[in-house]
Each structure stands twice: as C-alpha cells, then as structure tokens.
Amino acid sequence: MKGKTVILTGAPGGIGRCIALELAKQGAHIIAHGRSADKVAPLVDEIKKAGGSAEAVGFELDSIKAVREAARGLREKHVKLDVLINNAAIWNGTRQVSADGFEKTWAVNVLAPFILTEELLEPLKAARGRVVNLSSNEHYLGRVNWDDLQFEKGYAARYAYRRSKLTLTMLTNELAAREGGITANSLHPGVSGTGLFRNFPKFIQFWTWLLMRTPEGCAAPIIRLASASDVEGTTGKFFRRFNIRRPHRLARDMDACKRMRDVVAKHVG
Numbered sequence: 526m527k528g529k530t531v532i533l534t535g536a537p538g539g540i541g542r543c544i545a546l547e548l549a550k551q552g553a554h555i556i557a558h559g560r561s562a563d564k565v566a567p568l569v570d571e572i573k574k575a576g577g578s579a580e581a582v583g584f585e586l587d588s589i590k591a592v593r594e595a596a597r598g599l600r601e602k603h604v605k606l607d608v609l610i611n612n613a614a615i616w617n618g619t620r621q622v623s624a625d626g627f628e629k630t631w632a633v634n635v636l637a638p639f640i641l642t643e644e645l646l647e648p649l650k651a652a653r654g655r656v657v658n659l660s661s662n663e664h665y666l667g668r669v670n671w672d673d674l675q676f677e678k679g680y681a682a683r684y685a686y687r688r689s690k691l692t693l694t695m696l697t698n699e700l701a702a703r704e705g706g707i708t709a710n711s712l713h714p715g716v717s718g719t720g721l722f723r724n725f726p727k728f729i730q731f732w733t734w735l736l737m738r739t740p741e742g743c744a745a746p747i748i749r750l751a752s753a754s755d756v757e758g759t760t761g762k763f764f765r766r767f768n769i770r771r772p773h774r775l776a777r778d779m780d781a782c783k784r785m786r787d788v789v790a791k792h793v794g
C-alpha cells in the first residue's frame with residue numbers, strides 16, 4: 526500500500542481503528558474520518574508514532590451539507606484516491622430525524638456513503654481505485670417499502686439497519702455496473718462487540734463481547750478488499766468475510782438497484 530491513499534469513515538473506534546492501523550502499517554496514507562478531527566487525533570498520532578502517515582478529517586455524517594463540503598475539500602486536495610472505505614454506520618434504538626429531515630439510519634448508513642462516493646469518483650477513477658462498502662449479513666433480512674423508505678410508520682432499529690445495509694449493497698452493485706474505472710464491493714465483516722451495539726440491552730452486549738470475533742478479526746476481510754492483489758479487478762460482489770456470496774435478491778436485480786440509486790440521488794439533491 527506504499528504511496529496509496531485511503532479514506533476511511535468511522536476510523537476512531539471499533540473495526541475502523543483496526544483497519545486504519547493495519548493499512549497504515551502496510552504503508553498507506555490514511556485519511557481518518559470521525560465526528561470531529563479532535564476525536565481522530567489520538568489515532569493519527571498513534572499511526573505517526575509508529576512511522577506511518579495519516580491525517581484527520583471531522584464531519585457529521587447525518588448532515589448532507591457537511592458530508593458534501595468535506596468530500597469536495599478532499600477532492601480538491603487529493604487528485605488521486607486509491608481506496609474509499611465507507612465503514613461508519615449506526616444502529617439507532619429510537620427513530621430520530623436529521624436536521625435535513627431524514628431518518629438518521631438512512632442519513633448515516635445510506636446517504637452519507639452515497640454522497641462521499643459520488644463526490645470522490647473523479648480522484649478514485651484517476652487511481653483506478655477501490656470502493657469498499659460495509660454491508661452486513663443483516664441485509665438479507667432487509668425489505669424495501671418504496672412508499673415508506675424511512676419508517677414513518679412502524680420504526681424498529683433492526684428494520685432500519687437491515688434496510689440501510691440492503692440499500693448500500695444495492696448501491697454498490699449499481700455503482701459497479703455503471704463505473705468501469707473503479708471497483709466497488711460490499712461485505713459482511715463478521716460480528717464483533719463494538720460501539721455498534723451500544724443501544725442493545727446490556728446482557729446482549731455482554732454475550733456479543735464474549736462470543737464474537739475481535740474487531741481485528743472483522744477488519745481482516747475489509748483490509749483484504751482494500752489492498753490485496755487477489756481481488757484486484759473484482760467488482761460488484763458481496764463478500765461474506767473472505768468469500769463471494771449471492772446477495773439479497775434485490776441487490777441482484779439491476780432495475781431495482783438503478784431505481785434505488787435514483788431515489789437516493791433525489792434525496793441528496
């Protein structure tokens with residue numbers, strides 16, 4: 526990864542931190558994103574102290590304006606970007622609405638990665654780059670209600686999360702079909718007791734922590750998609766950790782994927 530630049534959202538904790546440390550160790554320059562630059566600063570310092578290269582960027586992912594402005598700033602600064610890892614996501618216990626009027630799971634897990642990817646397409650294409658989107662096995666349980674994408678009726682955290690991951694998988698496949706100059710894949714990284722579970726009951730958090738993989742273990746298949754030569758050129762696939770799997774029916778239906786892309790593009794304006 527020497528000489529390559531990686532943008533990683535949700536870098537300060539959980540799986541993101543492990544991805545950042547390992548890709549930096551492999552020689553990449555890491556643009557580490559968090560809610561604020563201060564929140565990512567300790568990670569950036571850690572990378573630099575170990576002899577790596579990193580910079581911090583801070584912005585809220587639930588704001589369309591903030592994400593767009595940050596992406597444009599990055600595009601101006603970096604003519605070439607080798608890897609974009611859309612890692613950040615939320616599992617939101619109660620239905621909340623962003624300042625833009627979108628249900629927050631939809632805003633953070635779908636709209637933000639969509640904007641970042643679209644705004645950074647040129648530098649990614651200049652590097653024949655890779656887009657790696659964090660999906661989940663939960664996407665298989667996702668359903669799309671085209672008339673109520675943001676759960677104005679009958680919100681439950683798991684429904685919103687599943688739909689967001691299904692949507693991101695659909696958008697990944699649409700992007701891969703549309704853009705030949707880059708690769709775009711999505712994956713389930715494994716399950717680990719990270720901050721994602723902070724809204725879960727304490728006893729579930731305990732069992733998750735006890736039984737599941739380490740964040741490092743979940744980071745490994747993501748690092749592979751971002752950097753390994755054996756997946757160079759592989760695009761439009763869903764991986765269950767290290768293996769290609771058939772995704773949800775809707776993510777294989779290109780008409781549905783294109784329709785979803787149009788809907789999401791309309792949402793972000």
Ligand SMILES: NC(=O)c1ccc[n+]([C@@H]2O[C@H](COP(=O)([O-])OP(=O)(O)OC[C@H]3O[C@@H](n4cnc5c(N)ncnc54)[C@H](OP(=O)(O)O)[C@@H]3O)[C@@H](O)[C@H]2O)c1
Pocket residue numbers: 534535536537538539540541559560584585586587611612613614615633659660661662713714715716717718719720721722
């Ligand atoms: N952990 C699992 O078992 C598992 C399983 C399948 C898929 N995944 C996927 O793997 C990815 C990484 O998850 P993780 O387990 O590492 O979760 P995590 O520890 O909760 O990390 C998520 C990151 O996203 C950031 N983030 C959330 N909302 C944000 C916002 N509005 N603005 C800016 N940053 C925001 C968080 O920042 P704060 O800490 O400041 O909130 C955090 O750094 C996610 O896409 C998740 O869906 C995880």
